[in-house]
Amino acid sequence: MRRTTKSQQVARVLFSEAQLSAMVGRVAREIERDYRALGEPPVLLGVLNGSVVFLSDLMRALEIPCDVDFVAVQSYRGERSTGAPQLRLSPKTPLAGRHVLVVEDILDTGVTLSYLCREYLPQFDAASVKLCALLDKPSRRLPGAVCADYAGAVIPDLFVVGYGLDYDEAYRDLPYIGVLSGAPEHKE
Ligand code: IMP
């Protein structure tokens, strides 16, 4: 889906910049409360590429110190959905004994985050692993998949773009979250 202007093909705005800012602030207050009680700064582990905008706002909204690192996971989808997710970039920060907060743009089927939390991250012996997703789309969640410990908003089964979320790598740069016109019911 090609576009020539930023808002082209966005049928409607689901969350404005102001709403996203309020959402990030709410999530940041919850995270602060929990991690202050633990007394140790968390490692925010962003899942590339979709989490970068959310993560950069979240880390600035947090009033507790935190470290930041990234992972990248290749998820196979649609006609390629036969394979399991594969790790493409590993974190550089030693995670042993640390409180790890995985930061993701959207939790959909849960395949990606279930793989990260249950198969990949346990080898590092982190003190704890929790999940923070800007958006939670529970309608397509697979049975037994992980849940978000922190979520900015729960949304219905819409395909959304902007604020880091893409459709074929486009639209990540939109400052708001929108629903595409003629958007797929869900990604394939
Ligand atoms: P899951 O493994 O099915 O939970 O998928 C998570 C990944 O799918 C997210 O990190 C996104 O990259 C992508 N995804 C799921 N729903 C959407 C959407 O509505 N818009 C853009 N990307 C999405």
Ligand code: MG
């Ligand atoms: Mg993603």
